[in-house]
Amino acid sequence: METVEVRTSPHVHGAPSVATIMRNVVYALLPICIFATYQFGLSAVALIIVTTLACIFTESFFNRISGTSDSLGDFSAVITGVLLALTLPPGFPLWMAAVAGFIAIALGKKLFGGLGFNVFNPALVGRAFVQAAFPVAITTWTPSLTAARFTEFIPSTLTFPFAVPAAVDQWNAQVAVDAFSGATPLALSKFENIPTDTFLLLFGTTAGSAGETSALLILLCGLYLIFRNMLDWRIPAAVLLGAFLTEEAFHLFDSARFPDPWFMLFSGGLMLGAMFMASDMVGSPVTPVGVWIFGLLIGFLTIIIRLFGGLNEGIMYAILLGNAASPLIDAATQPRVYGVTEAKIFGKKVD
Amino acid sequence: MTTNTSAAHSEVKLKSQPDSMDTFLRGIWQDNPVFVMLLGMCPVLAVTNSVVNALAMGIASLFVLFCSNTLVALLRNFIPKQVRIASYIVIIATFVTVVDYVIQAISLDLYNALGAFIQLIVVNCIILGRxxxxxxxxxxxxxxxxxxxxxxxxxxxxxxLGGVREILGNGTFLGISLFGENFQAWSVMILPPGGFFVLGAWLLLFNWLKERKDMKALSPDLQLAETKN
Known part of the structure; x- marks a missing residue:
């Protein structure tokens, strides 16, 4: 029998450690991984495993050559790997995914000094690199829920390292239940002005990156972290609000040209980015006002890039820009110290 | 310890004596203008997207540097201190004009690929600096x-830089295909960001080698100090 020690109050709890929080983020990401597997089959599993292993190996390699203590136990490399996989197209060649994982940890995190010192979200650094290096592969989409997804890979997944991935157009035409044009809902909306039902976007049976399709599931997983008090709810709220308000303004201005704000909220990677990437503790501001500015800025930039940029998805660049602006936001929104009569921000007096 | 440091000082003094081989090798390794002094970053980042461009830029700069250094050294006792920079610029610009016309005559494609960077050799800080x-x-x-x-x-x-960027970004070296048609080009490498990535990687490598060398050079002294303590 277990002995129970009875003590009087106060019962002091230690704050959750970095490893505890990170482990819970991994738990929150698991349902999204499972849904990605259900939707895209073997290729999605292989993608998640490869990026995670690439991140773990890179992390331990850099730990070894820099002589620092083992930092694998804090799970941050695992999160980077899983998040990276979720932002990539399901048929992304595995060797490119490994490159992205290496760059994410090496360039995005370890060169800055490891966890806590990285300016940018590591997973998005990795994705931005492969977006610039392999622009065709990262915009090659495959249909979801194909019949043989649990028995065969998407042809481009098993590309030989450093080789050009196989074309998937013919394969797409064979496996797709409906006619599949090889575009995500956002691309359809932007380039062909074809709307997608918001209901489909919520449940995520559309084409898209491996883990971004089901807005509802991501929302629920994010809510789990928020209720465990391991995620600052203001950041996702501000990002979504910023995106909604910006899109609503454009929609009111010209509803034929600019789609419904609800469509923008649930399509693409906005939900995944807002919940799991913008809210990264390292790259976001710490002041209460700063957090709102940061989130609204990301939401605004996402919509601007989506509507007027060359690409149809902008959440990645919006978050990276937000990360870059975050120290500045922190500096500009320092709260007034209690008992001090005047404070100066950027040389201006404020009361 | 004091005898040790004074010995090291005299060694440094001996090394700084003009030594023709040392003068020559210094620029290649110890004081490499790009990897150690970080000079002339503009052409380094801008025209290294292929080996041919890098080679042409390097040879053009080498020619201008050699001619201008020779002429400046010849005229060093005749140029008044107050107008020396202007005089150097005139000398350098003369040779840059020569190079400009020569490259235009040899290959117009190369001339167009290098663009304004040939003319910009005139303000290359390596040349004026030397x-x-x-x-x-x-x-x-x-x-x-x-x-x-x-x-x-x-x-x-x-x-x-040009080698890495052309091999990764195009799968070729000097325009010769290395890996066959099936090679996936890393298009970022021939774009401007690739220049920064590759330069950063080379600097990392050189600094790492330098640090290792310094540590090795230091370690016998450290051991000596430890045994004395």
Missing amino acids: AEAFASKNKVGAAMLDALGMGIGFTLALLC
């Missing part, structure tokens, strides 16, 4: 060796 820091204070022979060393060091550095 004129001011070395050629104006040394004899002609030493200035020539210094220019050769620095120029070759600059060319090698450009080739290091």
Whole structure:
């Protein structure tokens, strides 16, 4: 029998450690991984495993050559790997995914000094690199829920390292239940002005990156972290609000040209980015006002890039820009110290 | 310990004596203009997207550097201090004009690929820097060796960048296909960000090697100090 020690109050709890929080983020990401597997089959599993292993190996390699203590136990490399996989197209060649994982940890995190010192979200650094290096592969989409997804890979997944991935157009035409044009809902909306039902976007049976399709599931997983008090709810709220308000303004201005704000909220990677990437503790501001500015800025930039940029998805660049602006936001929104009569921000007096 | 440090000082003094081989090698390795002094970053980042461009840029800079260093060293006692920079610029610009026309005559494609960067050799800080820091204070022979060393060091550095960027970004070296048609090109490497990535990687490698060398050079002293303590 277990002995129970009875003590009087106060019962002091230690704050959750970095490893505890990170482990819970991994738990929150698991349902999204499972849904990605259900939707895209073997290729999605292989993608998640490869990026995670690439991140773990890179992390331990850099730990070894820099002589620092083992930092694998804090799970941050695992999160980077899983998040990276979720932002990539399901048929992304595995060797490119490994490159992205290496760059994410090496360039995005370890060169800055490891966890806590990285300016940018590591997973998005990795994705931005492969977006610039392999622009065709990262915009090659495959249909979801194909019949043989649990028995065969998407042809481009098993590309030989450093080789050009196989074309998937013919394969797409064979496996797709409906006619599949090889575009995500956002691309359809932007380039062909074809709307997608918001209901489909919520449940995520559309084409898209491996883990971004089901807005509802991501929302629920994010809510789990928020209720465990391991995620600052203001950041996702501000990002979504910023995106909604910006899109609503454009929609009111010209509803034929600019789609419904609800469509923008649930399509693409906005939900995944807002919940799991913008809210990264390292790259976001710490002041209460700063957090709102940061989130609204990301939401605004996402919509601007989506509507007027060359690409149809902008959440990645919006978050990276937000990360870059975050120290500045922190500096500009320092709260007034209690008992001090005047404070100066950027040389201006404020009361 | 005191005897040790004084011995090290006298060694440094001995090394700084003018030594023609040392003057030449200094620019290639120890004081490499790109990897150690970080000079001339504009052409280094801008025209190293292929090996041919890098080589042409390196040789053009080497020629200008050699000629200007020679002429500056020859005229070093005739140029008044107050107008020396203007004089150096006139000398350098003369040779840049020569290079500009020569490249235009040899290959118009290459000339177009290098764009304004040939003319911009005139403001390349390596060339003006060597004129001011070395050629104006040394004899002609030493200035020539210094220019050769620095120029070759600059060319090698450009080739290091151009090689990596062309191999990864295009799958070719000097336009010859290395991996066959099935090679997936990393298009970022021939774009401007690739220049920064590759330069950063080379700097990382050089600093790492330098640090290791310094640690090795330090370690016998450290051991000695430890045994004395």
